[in-house]
Amino acid sequence: MNSEIEKPEGVSLRPIPETAVNIYTPKNTFDATVVSKRRINHPSSPNYDWHIVFDIDGCDMEGKYRIGQSIGVIPAGRFNDPALNQIHRGLNSKVRLYSIASASWGDSWDGKTVSICVKREMSEDPVTGQLVFGAASNYICDAKPGDKVQITGPVGKNFLLPDDPLEHDFVFVATGTGIAPYRGMLIELFNAGVERDLWLIFGVPYSTDVMYEADFRYFEKTHSNFNFITAISREQRNAKGGKRYVQDVLVEKESELIPLLQKQSTMLYMCGLKGMENGIYQWLAKINSDLISIPEGLDAKAVQELARDAAEWPIIERTRNKERLLKETY
Numbered sequence: 593m594n595s596e597i598e599k600p601e602g603v604s605l606r607p608i609p610e611t612a613v614n615i616y617t618p619k620n621t622f623d624a625t626v627v628s629k630r631r632i633n634h635p636s637s638p639n640y641d642w643h644i645v646f647d648i649d650g651c652d653m654e655g656k657y658r659i660g661q662s663i664g665v666i667p668a669g670r671f672n673d674p675a676l677n678q679i680h681r682g683l684n685s686k687v688r689l690y691s692i693a694s695a696s697w698g699d700s701w702d703g704k705t706v707s708i709c710v711k712r713e714m715s716e717d718p719v720t721g722q723l724v725f726g727a728a729s730n731y732i733c734d735a736k737p738g739d740k741v742q743i744t745g746p747v748g749k750n751f752l753l754p755d756d757p758l759e760h761d762f763v764f765v766a767t768g769t770g771i772a773p774y775r776g777m778l779i780e781l782f783n784a785g786v787e788r789d790l791w792l793i794f795g796v797p798y799s800t801d802v803m804y805e806a807d808f809r810y811f812e813k814t815h816s817n818f819n820f821i822t823a824i825s826r827e828q829r830n831a832k833g834g835k836r837y838v839q840d841v842l843v844e845k846e847s848e849l850i851p852l853l854q855k856q857s858t859m860l861y862m863c864g865l866k867g868m869e870n871g872i873y874q875w876l877a878k879i880n881s882d883l884i885s886i887p888e889g890l891d892a893k894a895v896q897e898l899a900r901d902a903a904e905w906p907i908i909e910r911t912r913n914k915e916r917l918l919k920e921t922y
């Protein structure tokens with residue numbers, strides 16, 4: 593048993609709170625203390641992804657955030673080196689959002705902690721060739737237990753679990769750190785005794801990048817209603833011989849997913865890189881799903897052929913069924 597994801601003996605489940613937003617803002621931040629951190633992808637991965645637990649005991653956010661919301665982090669003080677500070681100028685004081693990765697009661701079960709999952713961002717400046725570290729992500733991943741981090745939030749009210757979660761089936765689709773909210777959602781659903789079908793389709797470039805794999809494999813082993821499938825784009829091939837992305841898993845599993853998504857109680861969530869959306873909308877168009885509307889003048893076939901930056905994508909995004917097709921992409 594893993595006591596972070598499965599309720600320990602003697603602990604009562606806390607009620608899910610009403611949705612509260614912006615209890616803390618950039619002008620009124622809370623100093624959260626880092627309780628613990630651990631790397632959540634394979635040590636040989638070229639990416640560095642960390643699960644960080646913050647102590648929010650005594651904070652007005654304690655017991656008031658919901659899974660599906662984010663918290664903001666202000667990377668003030670990340671760079672003590674004046675040269676790096678110069679590179680980042682105003683960026684150091686800007687809030688970056690991170691999806692909450694713990695259930696609404698936190699990894700501590702008492703609402704007094706909140707956890708996030710963060711990927712270190714870095715790239716080379718194309719002009720100078722200098723390595724540039726993302727300000728907030730490295731600030732958080734460098735923090736040590738006991739360090740204080742300025743947080744804001746909670747933020748967002750459009751990517752939550754429904755108020756009657758046990759009455760729904762769920763298809764969760766993630767790329768990269770988009771996995772964060774599903775960890776908390778699954779912890780909430782399984783501990784509430786969900787009996788409906790749950791799918792988690794998770795896309796990453798390499799198998800070493802699969803985050804929280806032990807947690808999801810544990811759920812897979814202990815809950816026969818849970819399907820966990822990874823799409824490893826740079827290692828696996830789809831039926832046409834191309835890279836296998838999350839939308840290829842949707843195609844492979846059509847015989848189960850089409851009838852599931854035809855049920856009006858099934859919710860489809862997508863979270864992660866903005867680029868994941870088009871492939872999912874194309875699949876929904878192909879299966880004639882009522883989760884999206886095809887813009888006038890197009891048909892399902894034409895949607896398959898739309899250019900990546902076509903003007904129709906924002907229309908499809910805006911007119912989707914927002915009650916049942918939820919998205920958080922960045």
Ligand SMILES: Cc1cc2nc3c(=O)[nH]c(=O)nc-3n(C[C@H](O)[C@H](O)[C@H](O)COP(=O)(O)OP(=O)(O)OC[C@H]3O[C@@H](n4cnc5c(N)ncnc54)[C@H](O)[C@@H]3O)c2cc1C
Nearest residue numbers: 689690691710711713714715717724726727728729769922
């Ligand atoms: C709703 C929402 C939820 C999110 N959830 C998560 C989450 O759960 N986990 C997560 O990890 N992220 C998440 N993000 C993304 C996160 O908010 C940050 O955008 C991300 O961590 C990068 O921030 P940073 O401060 O590290 O990088 P920044 O300092 O903002 O830099 C961004 C990128 O630009 C590069 N860069 C900066 N300056 C230069 C330069 N001069 N030349 C070349 N390159 C440069 C950096 O190396 C970096 O790769 C989420 C975003 C949103 C909107």
